[in-house]
Amino acid sequence: MNVDLFDFELPAERIALRPASPRDAARMLVLDGAEMRDLSVADLPSQLRAGDLLVFNDTRVIPAQLEGTRGEAKIGATLHKREGPRRWRAFIRNAKRLRDGDAIDFGHAVSAIAGDRAEDGSFALDFAGEEPVELLLERAGRMPLPPYIAAKRPTDARDADDYQTMFAAEPGAVAAPTAALHFTPDLMKALEGAGIGHTTLTLHVGAGTFLPVKASDTADHRMHAEWGRIDAATADRLNAVRAAGGRVIAVGTTSLRLIESAVGDDGIVRPFEGDTAIFITPGYRFRGIDGLVTNFHLPRSTLFMLVSALMGVERMKDAYAYAIENEYRFYSYGDASLLLPSADRHSGQTQPKMAVLLEPERSVLSGT
Structure with missing residues (x-):
């Protein structure tokens, strides 16, 4: 149709x-x-x-939006779908600055290695360490408001x-x-x-x-x-x-x-x-x-x-x-x-x- x-x-x-x-x-x-x-x-x-x-x-x-850096480049990640205990697929902002194998520092002792890029543009992210990824996201992530709301106002405590x-x-x-x-x-x-x-x-x-x-x-x-x-x-x-x-x-x-x-x-x-x-x-x-x-x-x-x-x-x-x-x-x-x-x-x-x-x-x- x-x-x-x-x-x-x-x-x-x-x-x-x-x-x-x-x-x-x-x-x-x-x-x-x-x-x-x-x-x-x-x-x-x-x-x-x-x-x-x-x-x-x-x-x-889950608090699935992350802000980080790869070297001097600012990288934004919105987790999309879990693929394993420590692997998530994510849509990346400023994706042109990211390559397979790059490390992203999200602050709060949270980091991930970028993996393959899929046809939909998303990257695989493998989170470092042994803590459950849920705990990492509680530290470094924020509530992922839909883009048509996030474009008009920032996420705040009420959204949780x-x-x-x-x-x-x-x-x-x-x-x-x-x-x-x-x-x-x-x-x-x-x-x-x-x-x-x-x-x-x-x-x-x-x-x-x-x-x-x-x-x-x-x-x-x-x-x-x-x-x-x-x-x-x-x-x-x-x-x-x-x-x-x-x-x-x-x-x-x-x-x-x-x-x-x-x-x-x-x-x-x-x-x-x-x-x-x-x-x-x-x-x-x-x-x-x-x-x-x-x-x-x-x-x-x-x-x-x-x-x-x-x-x-x-x-x-x-x-x-x-x-x-x-x-x-x-x-x-x-x-x-x-x-x-x-x-x-x-x-x-x-x-x-x-x-x-x-x-x-x-x-x-x-x-x-």
Whole structure:
């Protein structure tokens, strides 16, 4: 498909630089079949049904941005994806000054050796010493705000809490699963009281989620890979909910992508552990989810393509135009949408045209 189909104009003032306070006070645009409603995230219990299940990503954002030097040259590194106990792949600022084998000093007794450079431009970084890399990052790193926020203001102490969800438990993400930022203990109690359950899975969000689609056709875009895990108990619960007539509502595109990576053609979700590079575009037949809570995404992005696959391109462009006109707040710290496709749309789509990259049992990444 032509990537231009997913373009739209977004005024800069619609980009949120801070989250709503309290978090569940954020606005929520509900697309329920052909209907559209203006509500707040706190209204979510009334928009779902008893027996539904919300699925959250429990990944935890690590302080993945580093500033260092190679000799006289200043080098910035944003960690992207773990490749081993001491090796991370990173996007490098001032990459022209870095070569394979160069040592980078990040201060605070933290250093790394640059390794090979991949096709996406990222370098491998091998951290020196014997301390866990997590401890090194706590000393030398800072919270990796998305580029559209970082370009407008510096990271500060508030972001350490603001950019972490209440479900964060498994360290490894370099970007937050931002749809879950809207949830609070009070909201979770209200959902439980309404008979709406929840569970978690893990997908470590990489910095590749912010990479632009440079190809003119979606068929030519190479999706970044991210590591995720759905254990047997979680898979069983997802299957049981749907078997009982409930709906599986993914909270965030990361949860959705991992579920769709683990579900078979028969609609059964199976345990999964490994890399996924699933790329969902219009024409995809959703097999594992029935709805999505998500924020408002960038034009021409893979995430806007995903929500367009779920609800329809024109439907989403109309909804985004409405959100812009009515001053909804966009992107990571912005407002939310609840997307509930009609039954005919949800069941009538065709198989995806893009391949799914699955590399199961990458256990070296799961326990560190």
